[in-house]
Amino acid sequence: MVRPVARPDPSRMINALEIRGLEKTYANGFRALKGIDLHVPNGDFLALLGPNGAGKSTTIGIISSLVRKSAGTVSVFGVDLDQDPQKAKSLLGIVPQELNFSMFETCLDILVHQAGYYGIRRRVALERAERYLMQLGLWEKRNDQSRTLSGGLKRRLMIARALVHEPQMLILDEPTAGVDVELRRSMWSFLLDINNRGTTIVLTTHYLEEAESLCRNIAIIDKGQIIESTSMKSLLAKLNTHTFIMDLDRPYDSLPLVHGYSLHAIDPTTVEVELTKEQDMNELFLKLTESNVRIRSMRNKSNRLEELFIRLVESNKLN
């Protein structure tokens, strides 16, 4: 899957989403958001990451008007959510974390009703419902009650419902949670496609591979604060070391000492090695070959973004 290059477009001067000083304190005194600032350019595909309870869903809840903020401002394409909520809402499509459609309605009815809530006449709503149900592979299920769908198809139905009024920005709160790999990858393609056609997307996910594959920019939230907000490229560039796992051709009683490289045996046939950006992988292979150690295969220990994410969150904990 190839992340398309951002195209220059004069209409993208305005931010799709602008959050300033957003705070939320719940009735029990818990401060879920401690004054966050976030800017999402028009046309962006932003990953909003954070551990559980960091404030991601609260932020999305406030943007979608389901949670009342304690302080701060939110504007969508320049429209202030407090001053003109109807206009701002019409620009947004929301895919919440929890399933929130009527379990007794059919897929088609769910989409047609949702379009109706946006003032879209039934004839147009039916056309759009057909289009999005087809695009998301739900057309065959259009007359089935939503409760009969599998978990993955229910997630797709939520995306179709959020798109039926053709919003300019789509916010997805863990849309692929519990979805199998095949279905997840087809959802990625679909999201990339609508982003390429101009829809701004904000995505929260715990699958960091997903964020790395799809998103152009990234914001990391922890304990109600944004601790990092940058482009995916520059964030990944911060990762100074890579940890690799190497599978050896046979069991070795002891590993040779390779000067300048830190090798750690996980078991007699598996070795972990940490390489800095400056170190040469060819040189390591050469030295191992000279010591009669042969490598059968090699892989990353973990996703690069995952390593960075854990480091940032850990460092925030220490701070």
Place this chain on the structure above:
Amino acid sequence: MNSEGLFVAFCTILDKEVGRFLRIWAQTIVPPAVSMALYFMIFGHLIGPRIGEMGGFTYMQFIAPGLIMMSIINNAYANVVSSFFGAKFQKHLEEMLVAPIPNWIILAGYVGGGVARGLAVGLVVSGIALLFTHLHVRHFLVVIAVVLLTSVLFSLAGLINAIYARKFDDISIIPTFVLTPLIYLGGVFYSINLLPDFWQAVSRANPVLYMVNAFRYGLLGTSDVDVTMALLVITAFVVALTAFALLLLERGTGIKT
């Protein structure tokens, strides 16, 4: 959203609400028809002749308007309280809350659904009443006004109950402990003129008395209360509950975090 969009949004909510109670007609239309048929059979047909005339009418004729009104009140209330609370509980109310629908349209849509069910059940029960007795509409406009205002009033009350409800028990407490006593003591089965003065005065504080009697006036031409006063009382309640329901929706009470 322009006025056409608002109208589409209102029709969507109404369509969804009407579709909901028609889809489960065996739970929404049939039970009140059966229980009202039993009321007519037992109170009107078996016990009624032993009671004799009331207000110049046979007992069957006397209770018919009250029983019709009772079914309208119960069903308008039940429709909105169960539908709105169900939407809140299953979280699909969020479909409306994230959309650019003004709160008054949400209110109008749900109340429209309650009125539709109240009218549907009222018509069925009226049909059953005609199997047992003769009814002639004496004051058509009064009948229409009372039926509409009453079903609007109890739809609003059902919505307010659903807004505050946190669990399913909360939507049955008000109908059981408030609504039923008010209806039964609201002159459905008797004329308040039979009561001692003190209890007559107490009965006049019961808003259901005005609805039942105004409706009885529309059908039979007789009433224990002044009909103009009755219409004013019902209208005042409708205005007050509309304002209160809108305030709750605006604040997000019970529906927003």
